[in-house]
Amino acid sequence: MAAISQSRRTGSAVYWLYLMPGLIGFVLVVGLPFAMNVAISFTKWRGIGMPSFVGLANYDRLLGDAAFWSSMQHTLFFVVAMAVIPTILSLILAATLFDYVATQFGQGWSSFFRAGYYLPQILPVSAAGVLWSWILNPHGVLNLVLRGLGLEGSNWLGDPSYAIYAVMGVMVWIQIGYSLVVFMSGLGRVDPSLYEAARLDGAGAPQRFWYITIPMLRPEIAVIALTTTIAALKVFAPVFVLTNGGPDNSTIVPSYFSYTHFFATVRVGYGAAISTAQTAITILLGLMFLRLQTRKGDAR
Amino acid sequence: MGAVTLSGVAKRYGGTEVLRDINLSIEEGEFAILVGPSGCGKSTLLRMIAGLEEISGGDISIGGRRVNDLEPKDRDIAMVFQSYALYPHMTVADNMGFALKMARVDAAEKQARITRAAEMLGLTPYLDRYPRALSGGQRQRVAMGRAMVRDPAVFLFDEPLSNLDAKLRVQMRSEIRQTQARLGVTTVYVTHDQIEAMTMADRIIVMNGGRIEQVGTPLDLYDRPANRFVAEFIGSPAMNMIAVTDGRLPDGTALPLIAPAGAVTVGLRPEHLHPGPAGITVQVTGVEPTGAETLITATLAGQPITAALRDRVTVRPGDSLTLGFDPAHLHLFDAGSGQRISR
Numbered sequence: 001m002a003a004i005s006q007s008r009r010t011g012s013a014v015y016w017l018y019l020m021p022g023l024i025g026f027v028l029v030v031g032l033p034f035a036m037n038v039a040i041s042f043t044k045w046r047g048i049g050m051p052s053f054v055g056l057a058n059y060d061r062l063l064g065d066a067a068f069w070s071s072m073q074h075t076l077f078f079v080v081a082m083a084v085i086p087t088i089l090s091l092i093l094a095a096t097l098f099d100y101v102a103t104q105f106g107q108g109w110s111s112f113f114r115a116g117y118y119l120p121q122i123l124p125v126s127a128a129g130v131l132w133s134w135i136l137n138p139h140g141v142l143n144l145v146l147r148g149l150g151l152e153g154s155n156w157l158g159d160p161s162y163a164i165y166a167v168m169g170v171m172v173w174i175q176i177g178y179s180l181v182v183f184m185s186g187l188g189r190v191d192p193s194l195y196e197a198a199r200l201d202g203a204g205a206p207q208r209f210w211y212i213t214i215p216m217l218r219p220e221i222a223v224i225a226l227t228t229t230i231a232a233l234k235v236f237a238p239v240f241v242l243t244n245g246g247p248d249n250s251t252i253v254p255s256y257f258s259y260t261h262f263f264a265t266v267r268v269g270y271g272a273a274i275s276t277a278q279t280a281i282t283i284l285l286g287l288m289f290l291r292l293q294t295r296k297g298d299a300r
Numbered sequence: 301m302g303a304v305t306l307s308g309v310a311k312r313y314g315g316t317e318v319l320r321d322i323n324l325s326i327e328e329g330e331f332a333i334l335v336g337p338s339g340c341g342k343s344t345l346l347r348m349i350a351g352l353e354e355i356s357g358g359d360i361s362i363g364g365r366r367v368n369d370l371e372p373k374d375r376d377i378a379m380v381f382q383s384y385a386l387y388p389h390m391t392v393a394d395n396m397g398f399a400l401k402m403a404r405v406d407a408a409e410k411q412a413r414i415t416r417a418a419e420m421l422g423l424t425p426y427l428d429r430y431p432r433a434l435s436g437g438q439r440q441r442v443a444m445g446r447a448m449v450r451d452p453a454v455f456l457f458d459e460p461l462s463n464l465d466a467k468l469r470v471q472m473r474s475e476i477r478q479t480q481a482r483l484g485v486t487t488v489y490v491t492h493d494q495i496e497a498m499t500m501a502d503r504i505i506v507m508n509g510g511r512i513e514q515v516g517t518p519l520d521l522y523d524r525p526a527n528r529f530v531a532e533f534i535g536s537p538a539m540n541m542i543a544v545t546d547g548r549l550p551d552g553t554a555l556p557l558i559a560p561a562g563a564v565t566v567g568l569r570p571e572h573l574h575p576g577p578a579g580i581t582v583q584v585t586g587v588e589p590t591g592a593e594t595l596i597t598a599t600l601a602g603q604p605i606t607a608a609l610r611d612r613v614t615v616r617p618g619d620s621l622t623l624g625f626d627p628a629h630l631h632l633f634d635a636g637s638g639q640r641i642s643r
Binding site (some may be wrong): 193196203218 | 350351352371372373377378379381382383385387388389398399402403446450
């Protein structure tokens with residue numbers, strides 16, 4: 001017995017040894033900064049000097065700050081632009097490339113389109129931002145095309161009524177390649193005879209998509225939905241590059257909102273409170289999502 | 301209703317012709333088996349009948365109707381795949397009823413057909429289960445059931461037993477045959493296993509290199525193979541092929557048989573050899589007792605030969621053994637073309 005116990009202890013020590021590098025990295029890069037952020041959120045601090053403890057005052061202010069709630073509302077728009085629309089579109093595109101383009105025109109064309117859709121993912125956000133600023137500015141390509149068609153253009157990124165939709169459009173363009181590649185690799189593991197059986201069973205392309213593709217890609221859809229939703233909840237760079245949260249805060253998001261308080265207004269304590277609230281919401285939604293997914297998996 | 305006719309059917313991938321001039325007529329209610337080695341084109345031919353592969357030439361008719369340009373669903377066929385192709389996210393009942401759902405069959409009618417097929421296949425207790433909770437044999441039955449509920453004119457089977465263990469394969473062989481006989485549905489079945497073909501088929505179509513070598517009943521093929529390929533493919537262990545010139549083996553030994561002058565190949569099935577005082581004398585190289593019989597591998601004038609002996613013999617590698625045979629069991633093939641020589 002003593003020997004077994006000794007062996008278990010040794011085994012356990014070895015596991016910890018293997019976990020150590022990751023754990024150290026997590027503590028230094030995520031855990032410690034987050035703990036410091038939480039601590040700072042209870043203070044009033046200008047970034048230099050000693051922070052002064054203010055209890056829940058920053059959170060109290062946050063609850064009444066219309067700009068914060070506006071940024072949260074914009075987050076919902078970005079969830080639609082980064083998670084919902086790209087997931088639906090890329091599911092349809094992946095099924096089309098896999099089930100139609102690859103079979104009718106060859107694997108080469110399918111790979112070509114897949115690479116094309118993935119291209120925005122490898123472009124630096126700054127480059128994509130400059131590119132879309134050119135396209136969307138009042139004298140840009142989009143307005144030229146619209147005028148050519150006899151339609152009226154607009155200042156897409158400068159008009160508060162359109163700016164959020166313009167940024168959403170760019171986000172769809174950026175995000176679609178990621179989910180498309182994941183869905184196509186998911187389709188690669190599906191037994192092709194399932195599609196053949198469905199064809200024999202009388203299922204046309206829409207039915208095959210609904211009854212075979214979507215259920216077979218359920219694990220990939222779950223992963224994509226979770227990762228893109230989290231990405232939407234903390235989106236920063238595209239907003240920073242395209243609109244700086246403007247015009248009139250019409251595209252501001254929590255990450256950018258906390259950034260302005262950290263570095264522009266130098267209300268570091270308040271910025272930390274925004275970040276903490278945003279992190280809490282992200283973790284909560286993530287956990288809810290995972291739980292829902294686990295339950296669905298168990299039920300099947 | 302369910303006769304299948306293939307006239308001059310061909311399949312080409314680019315410049316490569318994988319099937320050429322396939323002419324075949326499968327009668328209504330017949331159990332026809334396409335058999336041949338891997339790559340011979342049998343599965344491609346089945347998929348062409350199903351409509352899953354395009355036809356490069358010729359015509360395919362099902363029930364007297366040309367189906368070349370019809371979608372698979374419109375050909376009045378049902379197919380059982382090698383992998384069974386059961387929808388993993390649907391229950392057994394949903395799998396079986398999927399085609400009926402797509403055809404918008406009335407719910408009561410759909411339920412009745414599923415129940416009937418499930419009872420026939422012993423699947424009633426499993427209707428609410430998912431495929432992953434079933435054994436290999438049960439999955440095979442679900443695939444059968446899915447085909448049956450559609451009440452098709454033709455069943456197509458693509459190596460449906462190849463994923464099962466040997467014992468289950470024997471059991472399922474008999475179940476499939478009995479179900480087909482009960483339903484009387486024309487069946488085209490693909491296998492590379494000649495034992496499966498011999499035990500299940502009304503008629504066997506032996507394929508090789510993209511063409512049909514011979515069509516006949518199992519015993520036709522066994523007793524009168526049209527050529528060397530069929531002779532060696534049908535029967536296990538494979539038929540012995542002995543090169544003979546003017547009645548003599550390459551080492552000059554005279555064979556006790558009547559052979560035409562010139563070079564021929566003599567075929568002799570291993571099970572038609574028996575120990576005897578007169579016949580051919582072979583040098584034993586291996587002995588494999590299986591209980592029911594003893595397999596002897598040996599050489600005859602440097603040529604490999606196998607004997608499947610019912611009698612128990614006590615020989616060892618290196619021994620000489622005299623094996624007798626009935627000359628009526630000999631098969632003669634042209635040494636060049638490999639075609640059967642009538643005697």
